Amino acid sequence: MGAGDNIDMTSQAAEDLLGRLGQLLGGEAVLAPDDDIERYVQEPRGRYRGQPLAVVRPATTQQVAATVSLCREAGIAMVPQGGNTGLVGGAVATGRGTEVLISLERMREIRRIDAEGATLVVEAGCPLARVQEAAASAGLLFPLSLASSGTATIGGNIATNAGGHMTVRYGNTRRQVLGLEVVLADGRIYNGLTELRKDNSGYDLNQLFIGSEGTLGIVTAASLALAPAPRQTLTALVGLDSVTAALGLLRLMRSRLGETLSAFELMPRLAMDYVLDYLPDAHDPLGRAHDWYVFVQADSAVAGRWLHEACIEALETASDEGLARDVVVAGNNAQADALWRLRDAVPPAQKLGGVSLKHDISVPVAAIPGFIEEAQAALAEAVPGIRPCVFGHVGDGNLHFNLSQPENMAADAFRATEAECNRIVFDLVSRHHGSIAAEHGIGHLRRAELARCADPVRLELMARLKRTLDPDGLLNPGKVVAAS
Ligand SMILES: Cc1cc2nc3c(=O)[nH]c(=O)nc-3n(C[C@H](O)[C@H](O)[C@H](O)COP(=O)(O)OP(=O)(O)OC[C@H]3O[C@@H](n4cnc5c(N)ncnc54)[C@H](O)[C@@H]3O)c2cc1C
Structure with missing residues (x-):
């Protein structure tokens, strides 16, 4: 079976799986499609709507591992979800009743804070804002800062390698992660939850999972580096x-x-x-x-x-x-x-300008003025009256290159120009040696664009890694990269 294939699961087999999951985790942890699952199936921009077979909410790492083992045995794909604030359709199901959505929302505990070592160990479903508060209460700073921090989870931040306002000084999430605990696609638990700042004992496997958008493993806990608090x-x-x-x-x-x-x-x-x-x-x-x-x-x-x-x-x-x-x-x-x-x-606020075609890109900082000028000129020629609303983290070369609907054009007509606008923006990004996904990731939204723009050797290595860690293609199929 390949990633993203629909699985022909009989309703009896589905019922059996849900029954076993219910026995394992407790009835309240398993939500069926006719329960109130709206907030898990709809992503924030309303572009994608999933239809999972069930929403499963494990409360411990062992329960996540057991859930993965059962799904694997049944040949059912899994979609990890944190706060569901991701903007590329990565956290919602893509099939129709063919995936179990695994929400980490019940795993919110801060396991430990070490003020001397300036580290914190936290479960993946903990909202980012709680991590920031916990660090502050120890007189320290967790420097990741996003407008979604009340809902986004630390596991989601790690899975997307989130950026935000303070990247210019502290780097992306990757720079704050010291160790990870991850449930692998075969249900085993990888314990890389070190709090060490120096460890060169072999390959740094934690890095593989950071930014992998739930396609290589399910992050269940992380140890994080804290910084001195500002005075x-x-x-x-x-x-x-x-x-x-x-x-x-x-x-x-x-x-x-x-x-x-x-x-x-x-x-x-x-x-x-x-x-x-x-x-x-x-x-x-x-x-x-x-x-x-x-x-x-x-x-x-x-x-x-x-x-x-x-x-x-x-x-x-x-x-x-x-x-x-x-x-x-x-x-x-x-x-x-x-x-x-x-x-x-x-x-x-941008919604006041009507439909907005969004591009989360980066180019080398020095290339920004030239890139904006060239892109605006090419877009104005293709779609007269288009209104670029370009903002973002310019200190690290990351622009939200968003395009508001021309005032004299109907919404549907503007939406119909999306493929052409994307091509103009992403071709220029490539020409300026930039990235088509600077901080939100690839998810479902940018998969085809990644396949078109990325270096073929890089794509082949990514597919090989995917096959190695998830040979059956059961972890978040249809996202980031195809296994073959
Ligand atoms: C108002 C707003 C502002 C935002 N600002 C920024 C910003 O400045 N910078 C930025 O980078 N992003 C930003 N985002 C995007 C989003 O908040 C981040 O991508 C965030 O890191 C996602 O966290 P989440 O818990 O909501 O993950 P989700 O949306 O639930 O999931 C995102 C991806 O990670 C995977 N995933 C989630 N949890 C796990 C886990 N435990 N293990 C493995 N995979 C997992 C999912 O499968 C999915 O592919 C913003 C979003 C909104 C709505």
């Missing part, structure tokens, strides 16, 4: 004329602030307009409109006022050099939160 923070919003000026500002801030620069987020005026319309109580923090904006944050674990002074000096230099046209600096935490609220509201 000074500065947040500012800068108005600029161009993306080139934003890169000039990035270079300047890095040279003045060094490693304390922890976020550098770009957004265009169109996004600011959407956000100001979307948030009824929000107002434009700057005196006049600018073509582009950058949100800057700097943090230091060393107490004092020196960071504030260094930032102000750097921003004054940026003004003198014509990089920054206007700046507002948050005077307290509430003002900083109000600024970040504007940035975090961009994805939902």
Whole structure:
């Protein structure tokens, strides 16, 4: 049987499997299609809707292992799910009644915090926000920061190698992971849950599972590295004329602030307009409109006022050099939160612009202005009136290259241009040596595009790894890569 094939399972065989799962885990842990399973089957953007045979909610690693063993015996595919906030259709079933969806939501325990070693061991279904709170309560920082942190789980963050606002300083999730516990496709438990910061005793197998989107194993627990908690923070919003000026500002801030620069987020005026319309109580923090904006944050674990002074000096230099046209600096935490609220509201606010065709791409930082200019010109020619709403984590080259519907075009007509827009954007990404999936992953959405754009040797190695770790193609079929 190949990945993604529909399995001809008789209703009797399905009933037997559900019965055995119920006996093993307890009736409340197994939800059938006629139970209330809506939140597990619909992904956030509404693009994909699954139809799993059942939703299974194990409470321990042993229960996950036993669930996998039973499904494997029955030849039934499995879809791991955390908070179901993923944006590429990776966490929902793709077949019709052919997959069991395994939700990790009951595995939420923080097993241990070691304040001296600055590590934390946590179960995969724990929401990211709880991990952040636990770290803070030990006087430390877990530096992964996403707008979905209340719902997204640490297992999902690891499976997608999530990025977010603070990647520019702390790196993606991968950099925070010290060890993993994973249930393999054959039901065995791989115990790589080390808390060591140095371990060169052979291949680093943990890395295989990070970013594998549930296709190589089910993460059940992780040990994470924590950072010192900030004791000074500065947040500012800068108005600029161009993306080139934003890169000039990035270079300047890095040279003045060094490693304390922890976020550098770009957004265009169109996004600011959407956000100001979307948030009824929000107002434009700057005196006049600018073509582009950058949100800057700097943090230091060393107490004092020196960071504030260094930032102000750097921003004054940026003004003198014509990089920054206007700046507002948050005077307290509430003002900083109000600024970040504007940035975090961009994805939902964009709906005010009608249909949005989204691309989560990255290119080398220096290539960003040229890439944006070329892509905008090619898209305007293909779809006159198209409104690019390009924002994101520009400090690490990651842009959400989103395209709002032209004002004079019907939604369906715009949707019909998606394949052409994707081709224009992704071909240019390849030409600039970038990635077609910078942080959300491949999932179901970008599988064909990966097959088209990726290096054939890389694809072949990925398929070989998939066959090695999941020879029957039962883990999250139809996602990321085909096994053959
Ligand atoms: C408002 C909003 C803002 C977002 N901002 C960002 C952002 O800034 N940066 C970013 O990178 N992403 C962002 N995302 C996307 C999403 O939140 C991340 O991809 C997140 O890491 C997914 O976590 P989750 O628990 O919801 O995983 P899910 O959506 O449940 O699953 C995602 C993938 O991981 C697999 N998976 C889940 N749990 C496990 C497990 N325990 N073991 C193995 N595989 C598993 C699933 O099968 C699926 O393929 C955002 C999403 C939203 C809705």
